[in-house]
Amino acid sequence: MAQNPGTPYRRRFLGAVAVLIAAGLLAGCGILGNHTPQAGSTNQPTKPGVLKVLNQTPRPLTVSRHGQDVAIHMYAEETKVAIAPGVFFPAWTFDGTVPGPVINLRQGDHVTLTLTNMDPRMPHAIDLHAALVPPNDAFTPILPGQSKTIHFTADIPGVFLYHCEFSPMPLHIAQGMYGAVVVTPKGEAPPLYTLVQSEFYRPDNLQSVLDSSPRYVVFNGVANQYAVNPLHVPVGNPFTIAVVNAGPNDFSAFHVVGSILRDVQASGDPKNNLYNVQTDMIAPGDAALIELEFDQSGQYSFVSHAMNQFGKGAHGIFDATHSSSGQ
Numbered sequence: 538m539a540q541n542p543g544t545p546y547r548r549r550f551l552g553a554v555a556v557l558i559a560a561g562l563l564a565g566c567g568i569l570g571n572h573t574p575q576a577g578s579t580n581q582p583t584k585p586g587v588l589k590v591l592n593q594t595p596r597p598l599t600v601s602r603h604g605q606d607v608a609i610h611m612y613a614e615e616t617k618v619a620i621a622p623g624v625f626f627p628a629w630t631f632d633g634t635v636p637g638p639v640i641n642l643r644q645g646d647h648v649t650l651t652l653t654n655m656d657p658r659m660p661h662a663i664d665l666h667a668a669l670v671p672p673n674d675a676f677t678p679i680l681p682g683q684s685k686t687i688h689f690t691a692d693i694p695g696v697f698l699y700h701c702e703f704s705p706m707p708l709h710i711a712q713g714m715y716g717a718v719v720v721t722p723k724g725e726a727p728p729l730y731t732l733v734q735s736e737f738y739r740p741d742n743l744q745s746v747l748d749s750s751p752r753y754v755v756f757n758g759v760a761n762q763y764a765v766n767p768l769h770v771p772v773g774n775p776f777t778i779a780v781v782n783a784g785p786n787d788f789s790a791f792h793v794v795g796s797i798l799r800d801v802q803a804s805g806d807p808k809n810n811l812y813n814v815q816t817d818m819i820a821p822g823d824a825a826l827i828e829l830e831f832d833q834s835g836q837y838s839f840v841s842h843a844m845n846q847f848g849k850g851a852h853g854i855f856d857a858t859h860s861s862s863g864q
């Protein structure tokens with residue numbers, strides 16, 4: 538893990554937090570009061586925590602490409618997000634969403650990535666598993682209002698996690714600071730869908746992340762969202778999906794009901810093939826590129842076959858029809 542100032546910063550920002558809370562309450566906007574719903578409850582009052590909820594407006598990343606030179610600008614911020622029907626979570630985010638945006642690259646891209654920390658209350662940092670760089674230089678903390686630019690070449694194809702690197706890292710990840718980098722080999726098409734599995738614990742509660750079971754386990758930030766709104770996929774033609782496990786703690790057991798994973802590339806590298814896998818284990822911090830093919834029209838559930846995860850929201854549906862299209 539990269540060097541970071543940790544607790545002293547936390548203490549320093551508590552003073553600023555008190556000022557912000559007072560200003561927010563006086564202004565009657567921006568910072569939410571005790572009526573804010575907690576994860577896991579739609580009507581319980583928010584238990585007083587170290588930090589009150591700050592709901593910054595999502596700021597999307599920008600990407601500009603010139604040949605294989607890619608410039609990306611991302612933003613760290615705090616934004617309240619919905620993680621289940623009627624359940625809101627005071628997230629720490631990349632670009633205002635959980636997970637953060639998918640970063641799509643081609644093998645060999647030269648990437649210049651700038652992260653601006655718009656969060657007024659604490660430092661953040663970014664660790665990209667796709668970047669072969671010295672972490673003590675590239676993944677270091679970015680103070681509120683500051684920016685940092687890193688450079689890397691996407692030499693190795695695959696599907697990778699990125700996440701906040703600031704301490705306490707288990708909390709920054711559990712709060713929502715993660716996303717996927719997809720590095721597509723030359724001549725290949727990017728995956729049809731990217732699914733990021735992750736867990737939600739008590740908001741802003743490190744001990745909950747370290748000691749307890751998650752309240753929700755989700756694909757792309759919302760429990761059971763693709764069971765309600767299935768993902769359309771083709772019939773009779775193979776297609777690929779990327780599955781990333783952001784954790785922060787639990788292994789994923791990715792399974793598609795009524796199907797077999799035809800070709801699984803561990804970490805998304807075309808050299809790492811396993812064929813005809815019934816359930817693929819994906820460690821926290823890892824990913825897979827998975828080829829599927831449905832010979833018959835129908836609705837095929839995808840789940841984490843770890844049944845506690847399935848029961849907490851890790852469930853979606855592939856809708857295989859002849860008129861389907863990608864996302």
Ligand SMILES: [Cu+2]
Nearest residue numbers: 661701703709
């Ligand atoms: Cu962070």
